[in-house]
Amino acid sequence: MQAHRDPNVRRWLTAYTCSMLGDSVYYLALSWAAVRAGTPAQAGLVMSVSAVPRAVLMLGGGVIADRFGPRRVVVGSDAMRCAAVLAVAALLCLTSPGLWPLALLALVFGTVDAVFIPAVGALPARVTGPDQLARVQGMRGLAIRFASVVGAPLGGLGVAVGGAPAAFALAGALIAVSVPLLLSVRIRELPGGADGPRGTARADLAAGLRHIRRHRVLAPLMLSIALGDLGFVGPLNVGLTLLADHRGWGATGMGWVLAGFGVGAGAASLLLTVRGRLPRAGLLSGVALLAGSFAVGALAFAPTLWVAVGTALLVGLLTGLSGALCGAVLQTQADPAYLGRVTAVSSLISLGLTPLSMPVAAAAIGLWGVGPVYLVSACVCGLGGVVPLVVPALRRAELPR
Structure with missing residues (x-):
């Protein structure tokens, strides 16, 4: 059956x-509450606390996902995140405790995310067949x-109605909805009766890396993913802010460029959702990423805002297609018993x-300007596309029929 x-x-x-909606509302509520409770610098520190754990x-977290099973880990993680968010919502309703509960919440979220993210990545292979994983990757991209x-x-509506407590409560409620739904999902057994890791955590991790x-x-x-992300993240995040400021497009213009990227990435996800399988996935992922790298470099030299929007749409379409195909190839090539650990490495x-x-990237733009940094980033991203073209096994990788 089609996914x-x-x-x-x-x-x-x-x-x-x-769960993803709850995450989005949570981050908005956290940033709003942190700005209201402290200085901008303190708010920035609170927002970054979760990145470390x-x-x-x-x-x-990948070892835990493989040992206990991805659904069990995702359900437990969502329950913990829901409880933490609702506890902070209640605390903010009763008192004005300052920044410390927000920092603690961010720390808890980051810690739980370290387990949640690998388990979420390993779960699709346990809810559908290998021939449907590309379609599921597209559906997952549309959900994101x-x-x-x-x-x-x-989140903004929650803040407008009842301030940060209401927004946190809304985030907790959305995350809570995911728990019974996940419990009702049927999980496929690992092929051949394969079982999760049984050694020490260190040995299990070493086995996954091997x-x-x-x-x-x-x-x-993994090398292709690393190079592609390394060349892509800077220009499309802090680099875009500096580019918009340099060109005088302002925040509105930057929003339009990001919207163009989002439309392109969404179109790539929709294509995979509808088609389900694209032939020569390894080769196509490399070609798409290589073509997308040219679009990344061209973005810095777009003469007008609307050309930049169109270029960003192309970046989103090509890199989104490459990323979704890489995710599907990873899901189908990894031994299912190692999928949590494999997903953990790619997520890291x-x-x-x-x-x-x-x-x-920001420091380099300050020294050498927007154009050179975008070109160097595009070259790094392009190297990520070259890897599948020059490695025969990856170039010939196919998705199951």
């Missing part, structure tokens, strides 16, 4: 969408885009390491 027609997959997708503990578009207005290092597809795929690259390039 979008499968009630089991739809229950999973609804749960995932509610998320990065440090991510690999261990929907949550990012709808979550912010929902699985990636010795795999003919996963090892170069994307969410823990490559964001460190943002301050470097």
Whole structure:
């Protein structure tokens, strides 16, 4: 059965969408409450607190996902996040405690995310067949885009109605909805009766890293993901802010460029959702990322705002397609018993390491200007696209029929 027609997959997708919506509302509520309770610098510190445990503990989170099963870990993580958010909402209703509960909440969220993210990445392979994983990746991408578009207005509405406590309560309620839905999802057994890790945590982690290092597809795929993200994150985050300021587009113009990127990425997810499988996935991911790198470099030289919007749409379409295909190839190539650890490594690259390039990109733009930094970033991103083209095993990687 096609994934979008499968009630089991739809229950999973609804749960995932509610959880992502809760996340979006939570981040808006946290930033609003932190700004109201402290200085801008203190608010920035609160917002960044969650990044440290998320990065440090991510690999261990992959071991936990494989040991206990991804659904059990996701359900437990969502329950903990829901309880923490509702506790802070209640505390803010009763008193004005300052920044410390917000910092503690951010710390808890980051710690739980280190377990939640690998488990979420490993779960699709347990709710559908290998031949439907590309379609599920597309559906997951659409859910992320929907949550990012709808979550912010929902959070703003919560703040407008009842301040930060109401927004936190709304976030907790959305996350809570995902728990019974996930409990109703049927989970597929691992092929061949494969079981989760049974050694020590250190040994299990080492085994997962060896699985990636010795795999003919996963090892170069991780390199491609790292280079693509490294060249992409700086220009499309802090670099875009500086580019908009340099060109006089302002915050509104930057918003339009980001909207163009979001439309392109959403179109890539929709394509995979509708088609389900694209032939020669490894080769196509490399070609799309290489073409997207040219669009990244061209963005710095767009003569008008609307050309920049169109270029950003192209960036979103091409890099979104490459990213979704890489995710589907990763899901189908990894041994299911190692999928949590494999997902943890790819998530650590994307969410823990490559964001460190943002301050470097900002400093480089200050020294050499927007154009040269965008071109260097485009070259790094392009190298990520070259990897699948020159590594035969990755170039020939196919998604199951």
